[in-house]
Amino acid sequence: MTSAIRMRDVEMNFSGGRDGSSYLALRNVNLEIREGEFFCLLGPSGCGKTSLLNLIAGFVTPTRGKVESRGAAVAHPGKDRGVVFQSDRALFDWLTVEENVSFGPRMRGEPQAQWRPVVDEMLELVGLADHRRKLPRELSGGMKQRVQIARVLANSPDILLMDEPFAALDAYTRGVMQKEVTRIWDASRRTVVFVTHDIAEAIWLADRIGIMTRGPGSHIRQVFEVDLPRPRERMTTGFVELFNRLSEAIDAEAGHSAKAPLQ
Numbered sequence: 001m002t003s004a005i006r007m008r009d010v011e012m013n014f015s016g017g018r019d020g021s022s023y024l025a026l027r028n029v030n031l032e033i034r035e036g037e038f039f040c041l042l043g044p045s046g047c048g049k050t051s052l053l054n055l056i057a058g059f060v061t062p063t064r065g066k067v068e069s070r071g072a073a074v075a076h077p078g079k080d081r082g083v084v085f086q087s088d089r090a091l092f093d094w095l096t097v098e099e100n101v102s103f104g105p106r107m108r109g110e111p112q113a114q115w116r117p118v119v120d121e122m123l124e125l126v127g128l129a130d131h132r133r134k135l136p137r138e139l140s141g142g143m144k145q146r147v148q149i150a151r152v153l154a155n156s157p158d159i160l161l162m163d164e165p166f167a168a169l170d171a172y173t174r175g176v177m178q179k180e181v182t183r184i185w186d187a188s189r190r191t192v193v194f195v196t197h198d199i200a201e202a203i204w205l206a207d208r209i210g211i212m213t214r215g216p217g218s219h220i221r222q223v224f225e226v227d228l229p230r231p232r233e234r235m236t237t238g239f240v241e242l243f244n245r246l247s248e249a250i251d252a253e254a255g256h257s258a259k260a261p262l263q
């Protein structure tokens with residue numbers, strides 16, 4: 001079976017610092033993400049999670065090695081890979097919810113008869129059908145992130161790339177959005193690559209969790225299977241045991257206790 005994403009001996013060396021310096025963010029990254037799976041990338045702050053996601057998105061090219069999406073080399077961003085950013089500033093604040101969600105198909109010149117049913121379906125899927133005429137400033141943080149998700153899904157990507165999309169939300173909304181995103185993933189069956197530094201969030205969401213080593217020269221240290229039935233319960237033995245194993249792996253990387261209490 002073709003992998004959704006395959007990275008082979010990938011290196012990312014950022015050069016051209018203002019003082020002429022360079023920084024080797026990633027080295028020897030080898031990673032295979034399966035079709036339809038929910039994969040979380042977890043690692044200490046600054047290890048290179050966003051850099052890795054940006055390579056898959058095609059925003060940057062590796063200084064060495066190969067990145068493939070469904071067997072084809074990734075050379076630039078493409079509509080097969082949709083990105084949901086942490087910040088809701090990614091929305092066009094002068095466009096309504098519906099105009100934001102239909103932006104991609106309209107820019108590609110698709111006729112309304114073609115994009116309308118897709119946009120309607122995505123607005124239903126993220127629970128915003130009744131808010132389609134609102135502007136982003138009239139929405140809560142969680143609603144804005146749902147608009148971003150709907151906008152990306154309206155482009156029918158094969159792969160959804162999410163970079164700490166709920167980091168700016170309060171704990172309650174974050175919990176709601178974690179449930180939402182599993183429901184949307186379940187309904188749309190896209191491959192998802194989700195960056196987080198929150199261990200419990202990763203266990204709640206993922207089929208597999210890739211732990212990254214501390215930089216410089218970060219790579220995938222270990223991949224954990226999350227063999228727990230959904231919906232997951234945070235206080236079950238399986239959840240807590242995996243939480244502790246992941247905490248130990250991350251602590252070993254961060255060089256100190258990164259373990260926040262399980263909530």
Ligand SMILES: Nc1ncnc2c1ncn2[C@@H]1O[C@H](COP(=O)(O)OP(=O)(O)OP(=O)(O)O)[C@@H](O)[C@H]1O
Nearest residue numbers: 014023025044045046047048049050051052197215
């Ligand atoms: N364009 C760039 N030029 C130079 N260095 C960069 C660039 N982008 C990232 N880096 C460096 O690469 C390293 C990894 O950054 P990255 O943002 O990928 O980490 P991260 O794991 O996503 O961090 P966090 O969890 O704090 O968001 C950092 O040391 C960062 O300073």
